Amino acid sequence: MKKKEIRRQKHRLKCLLQKWVEPLGMGAWRRALYFYYEDDVERFKGELGEVLFRTTASWPYEWIDIEVNVPLMVDIPDGELEEYFIHELMHGLLNEMRENDIKHEDRVCTNLARAFRWVRKYAVDRGTDEEAS
Ligand SMILES: [Zn+2]
Numbered sequence: 001m002k003k004k005e006i007r008r009q010k011h012r013l014k015c016l017l018q019k020w021v022e023p024l025g026m027g028a029w030r031r032a033l034y035f036y037y038e039d040d041v042e043r044f045k046g047e048l049g050e051v052l053f054r055t056t057a058s059w060p061y062e063w064i065d066i067e068v069n070v071p072l073m074v075d076i077p078d079g080e081l082e083e084y085f086i087h088e089l090m091h092g093l094l095n096e097m098r099e100n101d102i103k104h105e106d107r108v109c110t111n112l113a114r115a116f117r118w119v120r121k122y123a124v125d126r127g128t129d130e131e132a133s
Helices: 003-020 038-044 080-095 102-127
Strands: 030-036 055-058 063-070
Touching: 003 030, 030 038, 038 063, 038 102, 055 080, 063 080, 080 102
Parallel strands: 030 063
Antiparallel strands: 055 063
16 A cells, blocks of 8 residues: 555544544543554454454453554445444443343444434534534
C-alpha cells in the first residue's frame, strides 16, 4: 500500500474514533488502534474468512485494543465502516456480558451499532444534535 493510502485509511478510523468515543461514554477508556498491512494480515484470517477488526477489551479496567486489517478497509464504504467500527466499540461495553460463546454478544453489538447510527442521524436530521447533551 502506498503511504498516501495508508494515511487516508488511518484518518478514516481516527475520525470515527473521535466521532463516537465520547457519545458512547467511552471517553475515559484507554483505547488503542493497531494497524496491520499486507505482510501481517494472516492474523485476521480465521474459520469464517478474513476479518476487518480484531478487538480485545477489558471491562473492569476499561480498555479496548482494536487491531485493523488496513488492506481490507480500502473498499469498504464509509457508512459500512462506521457500523463495523461502532460494533467493535460495543464489544468494549458488552465485554462483561460475555459467556462461553461470543455469538450473542456479536449480534447485540451489530444491533446497537445500527441503532446508534440511526439515532445520531435522526438527531442531526432534526437539528437537535447539539441539544442532545
Ligand atoms: Zn463482533
